[in-house]
Amino acid sequence: DAGVIQSPRHEVTEMGQEVTLRCKPISGHDYLFWYRQTMMRGLELLIYFNNNVPIDDSGMPEDRFSAKMPNASFSTLKIQPSEPRDSAVYFCASRSGDTTGKLFFGSGTQLSVL
């Protein structure tokens, strides 16, 4: 398996633009997580899905952020409109529903909003 795949690896955009980050989880994994990492706040959980259904979005910072999982192999995190304070590394992770609870992370998307 290729692991969790995120795209793009790097995104540079201007304030006010819409940004869409993409994630393909490991095949067969039931859970998908979106994290954001900054120097100031560390790794923050934004939202997670189970069987394509959002379970907990309490970490989503504000209405400008939205996430979808239209099927088991694809998820998006959208920021509209983007702001400079959204600059961060965004990670996607997935895990199976077995008892180990091991998370597998993608390589992340480095977002810079100018």
Place this chain on the structure above:
Amino acid sequence: DAKTTQPTSMDCAEGRAANLPCNHSTISGNEYVYWYRQIHSQGPQYIIHGLKNNETNEMASLIITEDRKSSTLILPHATLRDTAVYYCIVRVSYDKVIFGPGTSLSVIP
């Protein structure tokens, strides 16, 4: 989830064992201890987890005290590639994973 306490940073000489402590005094009976690490600019990587018995795999060993209030991750022969931030997390296996600040380990040549 139970809270964990880890030292902010540690140094270890290359080739020596790295022992990373974690305190989790409020851990519940059904909560596991998980360790992840994050090498600079990469996504976190799972290392090991355990409930109450000591565990060992190809990456590390996990020693959990009998009262389960603390644990130690052991990297038996640290290399420069083990320089990373190490996260100790306590949770039930099916719950979400919340990361704390972790321990920044520097392996010194």
